[in-house]
Amino acid sequence: MQQIRVFIVDDAQNTREDIKRFLYFEEDMEVVGEASTGEEAVSLCKDGKPDVILMDINLPGMDGIQASEQISLLLPEAAIVIISIQGEQEYLKKAMAAGARDYLVKPFTSMELAETVRRVCAFARKKRLHLVGEEKPNAKVRAKNGKIITLFSTKGGVGKTTVACNLAIAIAAESLKDVVLVDLDLQGGDVSVILNFNNVQTIADLVQEDIENDPTVTDTCLSAHFSGVNVLSAPASPEQAELVTPQHINSLIGYLKTRFDFVVVDTAPHYSEINLNVLEMSDSVVVMLAQDLPTLKHTRSTIEVLSALNHREKINLVLNRLRSDGISVKELEKSLDLALAAAIPTDDRTVLQSVNKGQPFVLGQKSSRVSECIFELAKMMSREKKTDQNTSKITAPMNPIKKLFSLSR
Ligand SMILES: Nc1ncnc2c1ncn2[C@@H]1O[C@H](COP(=O)(O)OP(=O)(O)OP(=O)(O)O)[C@@H](O)[C@H]1O
Ligand SMILES: [Mg+2]
Numbered sequence: 001m002q003q004i005r006v007f008i009v010d011d012a013q014n015t016r017e018d019i020k021r022f023l024y025f026e027e028d029m030e031v032v033g034e035a036s037t038g039e040e041a042v043s044l045c046k047d048g049k050p051d052v053i054l055m056d057i058n059l060p061g062m063d064g065i066q067a068s069e070q071i072s073l074l075l076p077e078a079a080i081v082i083i084s085i086q087g088e089q090e091y092l093k094k095a096m097a098a099g100a101r102d103y104l105v106k107p108f109t110s111m112e113l114a115e116t117v118r119r120v121c122a123f124a125r126k127k128r129l130h131l132v133g134e135e136k137p138n139a140k141v142r143a144k145n146g147k148i149i150t151l152f153s154t155k156g157g158v159g160k161t162t163v164a165c166n167l168a169i170a171i172a173a174e175s176l177k178d179v180v181l182v183d184l185d186l187q188g189g190d191v192s193v194i195l196n197f198n199n200v201q202t203i204a205d206l207v208q209e210d211i212e213n214d215p216t217v218t219d220t221c222l223s224a225h226f227s228g229v230n231v232l233s234a235p236a237s238p239e240q241a242e243l244v245t246p247q248h249i250n251s252l253i254g255y256l257k258t259r260f261d262f263v264v265v266d267t268a269p270h271y272s273e274i275n276l277n278v279l280e281m282s283d284s285v286v287v288m289l290a291q292d293l294p295t296l297k298h299t300r301s302t303i304e305v306l307s308a309l310n311h312r313e314k315i316n317l318v319l320n321r322l323r324s325d326g327i328s329v330k331e332l333e334k335s336l337d338l339a340l341a342a343a344i345p346t347d348d349r350t351v352l353q354s355v356n357k358g359q360p361f362v363l364g365q366k367s368s369r370v371s372e373c374i375f376e377l378a379k380m381m382s383r384e385k386k387t388d389q390n391t392s393k394i395t396a397p398m399n400p401i402k403k404l405f406s407l408s409r
Helices: 013-024 038-048 064-074 089-097 110-131 160-175 215-221 246-259 273-281 293-308 329-336 348-357 369-383 400-408
Strands: 004-009 029-035 052-056 079-084 100-105 147-152 179-184 230-232 262-267 284-289 315-322 340-345
Touching (some): 004 110, 013 029, 013 110, 064 089, 079 110, 089 100, 100 110, 147 160, 147 273, 160 179, 160 262, 160 315, 215 246, 246 262, 262 273, 284 293, 293 329, 329 340
Parallel strands (some): 079 100, 147 262, 179 230, 284 315, 315 340
């Protein structure tokens, strides 16, 4: 087992002692040094060759942000984790800009500490391998022109995530092609919970990377699910999500399209710039629907927006939680002037069991009716031709918010 070398910077001796006590029980970690001031940290840090530096913000003299800035230049391979009582967004942004990898708000548990240390260290090691070329995709392999399938609805809780996870796995099983699932519900994404991933790299790990110039760094944050699907998870905390920009997402989605045959994207329920860009880049948009009036209203507006943006032909209307006592399918189709592409039944037992086990139902309960419906949808999605506008080389989308705004005037 490769030891993780940890250096602690905090002016409070008892905090340093607490951290040492926490880490003492972690067999794969050793504390290689400590400092109580920023200056001391800068001068001592390089001797211990730490993998991870735990850095307090409020230090006498040079503060933790300035010290992080200097240390990240001196030791670019080490991962800095800010530990501070200030959980505010401003500090997080400054710390990330200064080169920190992550942020722990005091008081934290020994488990939170150990998990964060392991995760940032794993990312730093993966990135090192990536930089020396060991994990870079072979440049000679022809770039793919994958199909982007986005699940969308401005109504929360209609089943986007449930269907996205199961659909990605079903597409991989049906097509035997390379599939990546991207969780773009940046503030509250739960794909990693549904797929039972713990403590994995996330989109937040990419925010300090020069992803526009080297989008291949995205590979370092992909997690392999045992189904064969690769997964790019949403940030672990809402504060980290704030740091992700539309440019990051454009670059990573554009890149994943060249690496995978199918890019399945789960989204948050609103018209953010990120979502609108992704809808623009998508070949197919699965608009999720339910049999109640508020959802119908949201769906109608989504169809109007997508039509105004010239994306009506991408829409695949999918009804989830089909039931006999809701608005009928016939009425829904008439009201929306669009036929359903699929209707997935309500199956509380199968879905709940699968979520609680962390095993998608298309794997664990393959013969259930919900799974059969997802497989039918997957067949359709993997057969369906790509829309013309996306068959060429990917380009950065024009600003869809502006486009939408000009259309509505
Ligand atoms: N076909 C189904 N049968 C029974 N339960 C379902 C079905 N589809 C989804 N659910 C349940 O409905 C709830 C909402 O599903 P999910 O989280 O996938 O929706 P969402 O659209 O992603 O929500 P959000 O907008 O909050 O991200 C979950 O508890 C899920 O287990
Ligand atoms: Mg969701």
